[in-house]
Amino acid sequence: MGKKVQLEKRYSKWGYIFVLPFFVLFMIFHFWPLASTIYYSFCYLKHAGNTNPEFLPSIGEPLFKNFIEIFKAKSFHDALKNTFLFFLGELIPQWILAFWLAAVITDRRLRIKGRGIFKTAFFFPKLVAGSAWGTVLLNYMIAFFGTAAGMAIAASMINGFGFEPEDFEFFTSVQFFIIIITVFLQFGITFIYAIAGITGIPVEIFEAAEMDGAGRVQTFFRITLPCMKPMLFFITIVSIIEGLGMADVPRAFGSFDSLRKNLTLMMYLENQAFMGSYAYDRAAAASVIQLGIYLLIAGIVYFILIRDKDEA
DSSP: OHHHHHHHHHHHHHHHHHHHHHHHHHIIIIIHHHHHHHHHTTEEOOSTTOOSOEEGGGGTOOTTHHHHHHHHOHHHHHHHHHHHHHHHHHHHHHHHHHHHHHHHHTOTTTOOSOHHHHHHHHHHHHHHTTSHHHHHHHHHHHHHHHHHHHHHHHHHHHTTOSOOGGGGTGGGSHHHHHHHHHHHHHHHHHHHHHHHHHHTSOHHHHHHHHHTTOOHHHHIIIIIHHHTHHHHHHHHHHHHHHHHTOOHHHHHTOOOTTTTSSOOHHHHHHHHHTSSOOOHHHHHHHHHHHHHHHHHHHHHHHHHHTSOTTTO
């Protein structure tokens, strides 16, 4: 018995040795920047050459001065409104499209061939989004959707369908084009995650549902979704991070500072930190606010999807 305990102790130390590099890198590249950002949000640090942040109460300023200034700024309210508009506008159609395609591709009764080709084709836009080809793709899509929307308006007015230009105001706006392109770029990775979650469910469960006479819709909502709750939680968190932190697609539409049609939280943060103002303290405060939004939504999703209600 004593030898067994000694052997377990001898091998258990290797677990700590293997996890040590990750812990050190996490502390250096994640925890320390995060802690510094939270500290700077309560400091005065408004100049590019200012390397000595001053704690706000030490200079006679309110502790939450940076947060108060941010919440008073109209640009922040515009960025917050646009961010949630883009997030919800692209999340709902993206999920519907991704989960529907994943359910069709993995359906045992359909036996669709060439599944790998579909996975590659749907994931390709996400793959090239961060490259030079992604920029070219964005520019062509902007031109395409803009032209298509203009042709739809012209056709409706020429044919006398009773529509007015104001009826198409949102569908020709910058916000709508951002939502459409974001759905095109992001739904592929959600599709891959959904397939991974569905294929991780034991086949016997689906066979039992077929024997009981469950239809495809019943199987999806009563078996597939409940059985893939852990993966669904992961997909939700990834979608929240991507949606609330979006900046690439809105930035591709150029500068709309006068109208703030494409301003998001991430773009607002970048403007505070780098675009001439160098207000690092306000940028840090905006980062903390964004972190709080992440934590709030993630907590709500956790209590809905993951928490064991019976155990609680």
